[in-house]
Amino acid sequence: xxxxxxxxxxxxxxxxxxxxxxxxxxxxxxxxxxxxxxxxxxxxxxxxxxxxxxxxxxxxxxxxxxxxxxxxxxxxxxxxxxxxxxxxxxxxxxxxxxxxxxxxxxxxxxxxxxxxxxxxxxxxxxxxxxxxxxxxxxxxxxxxxxxxxxxxxxxxxxxxxxxxxxxxxxxxxxxxxxxxxxxxxxxxxxxxxxxxxxxxxxxxxxxxxxxxxxxxxxxxxxxxxxxxxxxxxxxxxxxxxxxxxxxxxxxxxxxxxxxxxxxxxxxxxxxxxxxxxxxxxxxxxxxxxxxxxxxxxxxxxxxxxxxxxxxxxxxxxxxxxxxxxxxxxxxxxxxxxxxxxxxxxxxxxxxxxx
Amino acid sequence: xxxxxxxxxxxxxxxxxxxxxxxxxxxxxxxxxxxxxxxxxxxxxxxxxxxxxxxxxxxxxxxxxxxxxxxxxxxxxxxxxxxxxxxxxxxxxxxxxxxxxxxxxxxxxxxxxxxxxxxxxxxxxxxxxxxxxxxxxxxxxxxxxxxxxxxxxxxxxxxxxxxxxxxxxxxxxxxxxxxxxxxxxxxxxxxxxxxxxxxxxxxxxxxxxxxxxxxxxxxxxxxxxx
Numbered sequence: 001x002x003x004x005x006x007x008x009x010x011x012x013x014x015x016x017x018x019x020x021x022x023x024x025x026x027x028x029x030x031x032x033x034x035x036x037x038x039x040x041x042x043x044x045x046x047x048x049x050x051x052x053x054x055x056x057x058x059x060x061x062x063x064x065x066x067x068x069x070x071x072x073x074x075x076x077x078x079x080x081x082x083x084x085x086x087x088x089x090x091x092x093x094x095x096x097x098x099x100x101x102x103x104x105x106x107x108x109x110x111x112x113x114x115x116x117x118x119x120x121x122x123x124x125x126x127x128x129x130x131x132x133x134x135x136x137x138x139x140x141x142x143x144x145x146x147x148x149x150x151x152x153x154x155x156x157x158x159x160x161x162x163x164x165x166x167x168x169x170x171x172x173x174x175x176x177x178x179x180x181x182x183x184x185x186x187x188x189x190x191x192x193x194x195x196x197x198x199x200x201x202x203x204x205x206x207x208x209x210x211x212x213x214x215x216x217x218x219x220x221x222x223x224x225x226x227x228x229x230x231x232x233x234x235x236x237x238x239x240x241x242x243x244x245x246x247x248x249x250x251x252x253x254x255x256x257x258x259x260x261x262x263x264x265x266x267x268x269x270x271x272x273x274x275x276x277x278x279x280x281x282x283x284x285x286x287x288x289x290x291x292x293x294x295x296x297x298x299x300x301x302x303x304x305x306x307x308x309x310x311x312x313x314x315x316x317x318x319x320x321x322x323x324x325x326x327x328x329x330x331x332x333x334x335x336x337x338x339x340x341x342x343x344x345x346x347x348x349x350x351x352x353x354x
Numbered sequence: 355x356x357x358x359x360x361x362x363x364x365x366x367x368x369x370x371x372x373x374x375x376x377x378x379x380x381x382x383x384x385x386x387x388x389x390x391x392x393x394x395x396x397x398x399x400x401x402x403x404x405x406x407x408x409x410x411x412x413x414x415x416x417x418x419x420x421x422x423x424x425x426x427x428x429x430x431x432x433x434x435x436x437x438x439x440x441x442x443x444x445x446x447x448x449x450x451x452x453x454x455x456x457x458x459x460x461x462x463x464x465x466x467x468x469x470x471x472x473x474x475x476x477x478x479x480x481x482x483x484x485x486x487x488x489x490x491x492x493x494x495x496x497x498x499x500x501x502x503x504x505x506x507x508x509x510x511x512x513x514x515x516x517x518x519x520x521x522x523x524x525x526x527x528x529x530x531x532x533x534x535x536x537x538x539x540x541x542x543x544x545x546x547x548x549x550x551x552x553x554x555x556x557x558x559x560x561x562x563x564x565x566x567x568x569x570x571x572x573x574x575x576x577x578x579x580x
Binding site for chain 1: 482
């Protein structure tokens with residue numbers, strides 16, 4: 001089952017030309033700079049914009065094609081707008097009830113579950129005007145869930161809140177990602193949110209789609225700007241293998257091999273996501289022994305691309321896991337790096353994301 | 355103090371204002387909604403037409419209504435053909451005149467209230483599976499509530515203060531079309547200042563209290579919204 005979108009839209013001088021297909025499960029991030037048309041794409045999904053002749057299919061159901069146009073209120077989308085848009089004349093409970101009363105019976109998340117998931121128990125009798133920005137956005141997310149949506153649309157839900165509130169909401173979104181089956185389209189221009197939440201990535205720029213695919217692959221594709229920028233990074237799915245209390249370390253197993261990070265409290269068996277910045281990865285031809293670096297995995301060079309005048313980005317395959325290394329052109333020549341070359345990738349720093 | 359004939363005149367005034375306000379809210383709400391939401395170019399024409407009673411001498415409006423509603427007029431002739439009687443010099447005729455005369459006082463606050471709500475709450479409601487009618491009654495109307503109160507009070511107060519239109523199409527039939535403002539005019543004409551004073555003071559007080567209520571409500575609505 002998939003989410004398929006194909007449409008063109010003109011708004012003044014702005015042209016939006018979009019075509020992509022992503023799986024109807026997990027989180028799909030629509031990622032791109034401000035003003036590239038991400039919000040408009042979400043509005044088309046919600047039926048709030050109607051591009052002539054567009055095509056929109058979600059999970060086998062046609063929401064729009066040449067003949068049909070399903071209006072917003074019959075689509076069953078949960079839409080969280082960039083600025084929290086609670087009904088000011090209703091309490092928090094009233095806002096949630098508004099959604100729950102109109103939801104199909106037995107579908108999706110119940111009201112109580114939505115309240116628990118976003119930690120709203122203490123806020124139910126408050127008015128929207130009495131809530132902080134972060135609290136309002138949490139209520140807006142819970143309200144969207146209480147509507148038992150078939151597709152959840154999140155439009156930069158963290159953009160309107162400050163950094164502290166962002167740290168407050170992100171765990172809830174990660175929980176949503178782990179615990180709910182409803183597919184999510186998440187609009188963002190923050191790489192950090194994408195790295196934490198996305199399973200799939202649709203890359204947009206200037207009203208066009210630059211590429212789409214699984215997030216780990218998209219981040220390491222050398223024909224896309226993400227892998228060549230200064231903050232290029234790779235994502236590794238791993239499982240907590242165990243803790244070493246003597247040194248305060250945690251071991252994580254992935255298809256690429258074992259990674260070691262400074263200790264965390266997660267239980268063994270917990271799936272986690274690791275982030276490894278390209279600039280923290282160096283390459284050697286033989287496994288180094290006299291080194292302080294703990295994270296060393298064998299890999300095969302897949303491709304190289306110039307990144308600036310003096311550096312290259314190397315895409316590596318480590319047991320099916322895609323990694324990036326940012327090294328100097330001089331080193332690449334000295335090591336005779338070329339596709340197929342076997343190397344060892346050593347990561348100076350590995351960040352645990354969840 | 356208040357003579358029976360004046361009490362009757364006051365009662366007719368209040369009845370006229372009440373009935374007219376009710377009809378105005380019912381007719382004015384969809385009109386105001388359309389004015390607030392539509393992007394059609396000829397919306398301007400409708401807006402100007404609605405505002406016309408603000409600037410037109412009431413006698414002009416009354417004159418055209420008299421011509422239209424009289425037995426020879428188009429509306430009067432149509433009513434006669436349907437077996438009814440002409441509306442000129444009747445209470446229903448006054449209601450028709452009042453509805454047109456007070457239209458801007460009801461439509462404009464409603465339009466402004468709908469416009470101030472903006473499109474976002476309605477979009478939210480739409481994504482939460484509320485049908486257009488559902489969103490209108492559960493979101494648009496509650497959010498525009500202060501506008502409804504303002505519209506009702508202004509429509510009522512303005513109809514109470516009506517004179518020129520009533521004079522033209524209502525005549526001055528005691529117990530039927532003789533409203534308080536006409537009664538005051540009659541008393542002044544016949545130099546019965548005592549009775550004119552009583553009625554005038556009552557209308558003055560009533561109008562002031564109603565306007566005070568409007569401003570108090572608006573202030574409260576602003577405080578709640580802030």
